[in-house]
Amino acid sequence: MKLLKPIPLALMFGALFSALAATAQDHPLVSVYPGSKLLDRKAVAFDEYKFPVAKMWANKFTKELALEGKVERLEYSNPEERSSLEMFRNYQASLKQSGYQTLYSCSGEECGSGGGNTQVGQFHPGHDTRFISAKLPRAQGDVYVAVVVSGYYHRTYISVVEVRPMDENMTGLAPAASAPRAQASAPIQAEERQAPVSQRAAESSSRGGAKQVVTGVVKGLNAFGIQAKAGSASAKADIVVEGEVETSPFKGNDARIKWARTTATISLRDGRTSKIFTQFNITDKQGSGDYNEAVRRSQTELGKKVAKQINSEIASYFENQ
Structure with missing residues (x-):
């Protein structure tokens, strides 16, 4: 019955087709340092994200923006014979040239104290870590980008949040x-x-x-x-x-x-x-x-x-x- x-x-x-291909490509809104190798890329169509705009203290960022929208995280291995300083300055210049506004930037101990695997990747102040968070104003929704260049882990972590409604x-x-x-x-x-x-x-x-x-x-x-x-x-x-x-x-x-x-x-x-x-x-x-x-x-x-x-x-x- x-x-x-x-x-x-x-x-x-x-x-x-383009969505499947994108899983093996760089993010179109962020230029990646030449020679970097994409290890992982994860995307969520809509989620909340606490976006850091200040230093870390006792393993927590002291100021975060509450964002909602499309969230993507990318992890790269850094090219050989390139220092974290050289790579970081190139990311700073590239973001500025693309119209991004720097919200926070730090290097080494300037980034605070503590550390761990955070929403922006491995973040360890004092261990050759450099960080920048930036914003790109757009009529269709602002874009927020966080870049962590880690000389200690020999990795670069990029987080991209495209603010949009669900x-x-x-x-x-x-x-x-x-x-x-x-x-x-x-x-x-x-x-x-x-x-x-x-x-x-x-x-x-x-x-x-x-x-x-x-x-x-x-x-x-x-x-x-x-x-x-x-x-x-x-x-x-x-x-x-x-x-x-x-x-x-x-x-x-x-x-x-x-x-x-x-x-x-x-x-x-x-x-x-x-x-x-x-x-x-x-x-x-x-x-x-x-x-x-x-x-x-x-x-x-x-x-x-x-x-x-x-x-x-x-x-x-x-x-x-």
């Missing part, structure tokens, strides 16, 4: 009413037995939709550096993700725990040819003292799994082109 009608999903991935209504669905959270839950192994029909009908009526799945997929793909957007497919979409999501209850060994199982059936289609190049199913099961909370957990975790699988399938697809 099928109680829950599958909910259709559609995610649009704009400019996917994309809203990403799922294209009306917001679901928030479900009450369970006060307590225990990690009890589930035994998959179909719940009685009367129980399934009552519990399925409290289901909050697939919003958490879509949101989880979008966030997960953005974390992988893919520009994901929820909505209907368009001519601008390089890859279209289509699928169905269904959540249903099942009964475990402990009557105090309510279990929810969410399954997604996903198809990936090439936006240029409209050809489906892969399909897969993923399931996640979660339990809680409250069924609504079990549904939320199941859909949230499923979104993460789907994003990871989509990222893998897309990478494999382009490798074979």
Whole structure:
């Protein structure tokens, strides 16, 4: 007996080719010292960021700006036979020539005391560390750049924050009413037995939709550096993700725990040819003292799994082109 009608999903991935290529390139708003080797680049479409504009004291920056927007972090190995001083002065000059305004700059012990792995990278005053934070005013949103040149670690860390508002209504669905959270839950192994029909009908009526799945997929793909957007497919979409999501209850060994199982059936289609190049199913099961909370957990975790699988399938697809 099928109680829950599958909910259709559609995610649009704009400019996917350029987004994938960007993961292996320098940031377009910051010039990098020649000979530096990119080791890591991470991007988040929207997040909060505490931007340092003063020295460190007792392992904490004494003044930070509360920013929100697109956040990217890049890590480079420094070229051989180049001092941190030479590299740092070049970064200072380059930022100035590009229109950035210096908010704070320091070298060595001027940077304060303490140290550690911070939001701007490895920051250790007194250990051949040089730092600059700068701002580029723009009509479409200011850009903040922090550069740490570490002679001690032989690394350069660059953080870029593009101030912008958060994309809203990403799922294209009306917001679901928030479900009450369970006060307590225990990690009890589930035994998959179909719940009685009367129980399934009552519990399925409290289901909050697939919003958490879509949101989880979008966030997960953005974390992988893919520009994901929820909505209907368009001519601008390089890859279209289509699928169905269904959540249903099942009964475990402990009557105090309510279990929810969410399954997604996903198809990936090439936006240029409209050809489906892969399909897969993923399931996640979660339990809680409250069924609504079990549904939320199941859909949230499923979104993460789907994003990871989509990222893998897309990478494999382009490798074979």
